[in-house]
Amino acid sequence: MHLDFGSDLPIYQQITRSxxxxxxxxxxxxxxxxxxxxxxxVGYKVNPATVAKxxxxxxxxxxxxxxxxxxxxxxEGAREILLAKRREDFYGTYVSALLKEAEKLQISVDDxxxxxxxxxxxxx
Amino acid sequence: MATIAIHGLCKxxxxxEVLRDIDLTFEEGRIYGLLGxxxxxxxxxxxxxxxxxxxxxxxxxxxxxxVGGPGDPLRKIYCMSEAALYPxxxxxxxxxxxxxxxxxxxxxxxxxxxxAAFGLDPKKRIKSLSTGYxxxxxxxVTLSSGAEVLIFDEPVLGLDAGHRSLFYKEVLSLYxxxxxxxxxxxxxxxxxxxxLESVIILEDCxxxxxxxxxxLLERYHCVSGAEGEVMxxxxxxxxxxxxxxxxxxxATVAGPADRQQADRLNLTLMRPKLQDLFIHLTQGKGGxx
Numbered sequence: 001m002h003l004d005f006g007s008d009l010p011i012y013q014q015i016t017r018s019x020x021x022x023x024x025x026x027x028x029x030x031x032x033x034x035x036x037x038x039x040x041x042v043g044y045k046v047n048p049a050t051v052a053k054x055x056x057x058x059x060x061x062x063x064x065x066x067x068x069x070x071x072x073x074x075x076e077g078a079r080e081i082l083l084a085k086r087r088e089d090f091y092g093t094y095v096s097a098l099l100k101e102a103e104k105l106q107i108s109v110d111d112x113x114x115x116x117x118x119x120x121x122x123x124x
Numbered sequence: 125m126a127t128i129a130i131h132g133l134c135k136x137x138x139x140x141e142v143l144r145d146i147d148l149t150f151e152e153g154r155i156y157g158l159l160g161x162x163x164x165x166x167x168x169x170x171x172x173x174x175x176x177x178x179x180x181x182x183x184x185x186x187x188x189x190x191v192g193g194p195g196d197p198l199r200k201i202y203c204m205s206e207a208a209l210y211p212x213x214x215x216x217x218x219x220x221x222x223x224x225x226x227x228x229x230x231x232x233x234x235x236x237x238x239x240a241a242f243g244l245d246p247k248k249r250i251k252s253l254s255t256g257y258x259x260x261x262x263x264x265v266t267l268s269s270g271a272e273v274l275i276f277d278e279p280v281l282g283l284d285a286g287h288r289s290l291f292y293k294e295v296l297s298l299y300x301x302x303x304x305x306x307x308x309x310x311x312x313x314x315x316x317x318x319x320l321e322s323v324i325i326l327e328d329c330x331x332x333x334x335x336x337x338x339x340l341l342e343r344y345h346c347v348s349g350a351e352g353e354v355m356x357x358x359x360x361x362x363x364x365x366x367x368x369x370x371x372x373x374x375a376t377v378a379g380p381a382d383r384q385q386a387d388r389l390n391l392t393l394m395r396p397k398l399q400d401l402f403i404h405l406t407q408g409k410g411g412x413x
Contacts, residue, residue, distance in 0.1 A: 045296065047155055047321050
């Protein structure tokens with residue numbers, strides 16, 4: 001997990017993103033335990049309520065669940081939920097942003113398509 | 125756990141008014157930042173709460189029991205202050221034994237662990253401690269006091285970066301364990317802004333703000349870009365601060381951000397930082413905005 005205190009994104013969102021990334025990458029396996037709110041709180045020097053806010057959001061989204069007296073765990077099926085969500089967000093996050101940047105640099109959509117085809121060929 | 129309720133508090137030193145009609149509540153189990161410019165009255169407020177000095181008017185109560193009244197509500201509070209209040213000839217280890225007499229829940233094991241962690245020699249006499257270690261012994265006693273409300277008045281004076289980091293972690297660790305109420309009165313705002321749940325800002329004898337950090341920061345936003353465009357965005361808005369750098373202008377604005385307008389004008393929007401917002405909202409003695 002990595003928190004960037006210079007970033008404009010609220011800490012609790014950075015926490016949720018980090019956990020989601022680690023689940024997608026397999027660093028946090030399903031049914032595996034994640035660090036406690038106190039551990040993250042002390043480790044990054046942030047208020048535990050902030051950490052809890054992030055965790056609760058992920059519980060609501062079916063990514064994490066709480067085992068009473070034990071801690072927070074990654075829910076079975078969480079990885080699939082996250083992959084599906086990220087596939088849906090792909091257009092908005094990457095494609096729109098790509099075309100917006102291209103427009104700034106006066107690169108046409110056709111040029112972008114040509115670049116993508118070049119990338120496809122390079123990857124072999 | 126303990127709630128501190130302050131109502132109508134007034135304090136002047138001779139003709140100088142320091143606090144006027146202060147109404148404040150410290151809810152139990154939260155980490156508060158008490159902020160204010162030099163000389164605004166933060167220490168005065170804390171000294172009034174712990175009854176080292178007395179108010180001209182107003183009430184202070186801990187869990188509904190007035191301080192200074194029967195029932196000794198102050199035993200629920202431990203306050204470390206800037207002032208050197210410990211007997212100077214006493215050795216650190218003796219100080220822990222002495223404190224335990226007044227605070228029956230004093231956690232000697234924690235005090236010993238922290239003493240080792242900070243590299244403090246428990247055989248040293250209080251008077252021979254450096255500025256940094258004088259602060260360290262005070263904060264160790266406070267963290268180990270077992271009190272439900274811990275008040276730290278300028279806790280990191282003279283502490284190096286490593287010790288400051290250790291202190292913040294120990295506060296969070298204790299808070300995670302016990303859920304005590306913590307009040308941090310400090311000038312080093314940016315270092316603690318993520319630790320705090322709530323913030324209280326004193327300015328010009330009054331409470332300028334008393335709310336959650338998130339709540340306060342959400343009421344403002346920062347915008348920056350080319351001067352002409354920014355001026356267009358600012359029109360009709362309450363501007364707290366502007367900063368000009370060549371052709372660029374950045375501004376802190378009250379109210380919610382208008383993302384669409386900012387996009388149209390090619391402006392960057394950012395959330396304000398607590399320390400910057402604090403500086404912009406307060407001006408202290410002799411300052412100008």
